[in-house]
Amino acid sequence: MFVRYQAAQANANGNFPGVFGLVNGLRRRGELTEEQEEFVRVNNAWYNAAYTDPSTVDPTVYDREVNPGARAWFKAEATHLVERLPGYLALLDAHGVRWERLTSDDPGRILYEDEDQVVVVPHSAAAFDCQLA
Secondary structure (H helix, E strand, O other): OEEEEEEOOOOOOOOOOEHHHHHHHHHHOOOOOHHHHHHHHHHHHHHHHHOOOHHHHOOOOOOOOOOOOOEEEEEOOOHHHHOOHHHHHHHHHHOOOOEEEEEEOOOEEEEEEOOOEEEEEEOOHHHOEEEEO
16 A cells, blocks of 8 residues: 655646645745744655655656656555654645645556655556545
């Protein structure tokens, strides 16, 4: 089983950014309070140390021309990573950013895999169970 937290609606490019992309977008636009900024700084550093960035293993994994629509999913057993997400989700809620939780046994064609995550090109949206927040 795999789980993904992402935007509830597609962005202007037709993509559904994941939770980290959504929060980092708020950060880039200067929309975070000092407390929220500190939360993101500390927790992003923790995530960067806790698991591999797939693009450091395969620089083409998120290339939009090579792998259109590629997106990362946590493995259900990566509880040490998923248990830190509620803080990010609360931050999105505080800024009115709608997100959804997807689960799937088969989210797509696997491009990258490690013990905590997969990056896939999705089969279709119909393959997911979705819970809106």
